[in-house]
Amino acid sequence: MSEAPIDSALKFDPSRAGEYDRQSRIALAGYDACHELTACMLSSTLGSGAPAQILVAGVGTGQEILSIAPFEPLWHFTAVDPAAPMMEVAKTRLAEANLTERTTLHLGYVEDLPEDARFDAATLIGVLHHLPGDAAKKKILSSLASRLKPGGAFVLAGNCFSYQSHPRLLKAWRQRWIMQGASAEAADAKLAKILAGADPPHSEEAIAELLDEAGFEPPTRFFASLFWGAWLTRKVQ
Structure with a gap:
């Protein structure tokens, strides 16, 4: 949950990484439900039981993968995060869950991945509101769109509204x-x-505009909790 410019990534130091899971469950009522519904939305969109390559941007402590992987045993995950302390926590948690062989970890940014890499789906959860200004938000969304197959599914979740x-x-x-x-x-x-x-983006309309500019279809919201929302969209064919 920390795909961000260098100054933002530095917020996720070892102290914050160590308490992240507990603090996130307080800050976001329904934290686990959001991740579980993400798994359901992706599975229902891609089709259950088929192999798929999933890009997890800002993997944080690995909760997306831990929630989705047991549900779809044929999916492989590429996890990207610029914050080394968070990546270390994710690495440990994924190893404890016997998911190391199903996950490729990249310390860095989405744009660092090979330009010809193509994924069936991607997630960006708890990241966008950490990126200051629309330019940074557009950059990561465009980077994700460029690495999705046409029609690829995308889950975006985070705080919206000023x-x-x-x-x-x-x-x-x-x-x-x-x-x-x-x-x-x-x-x-x-x-x-x-x-x-x-x-954070200042409205759901702002979310839709950012996604549209990056090359995504109009999003469908499937979860909300105070300022938080989660949406499913697809890359334009």
């Missing part, structure tokens, strides 16, 4: 941290860190 534009959701997000045991002061600090370090 945080300040939805104060009620922001207050509910703060209460989510308190519900999970954080003090009011700690919850305020969490939100302040999020507000200072993320730049």
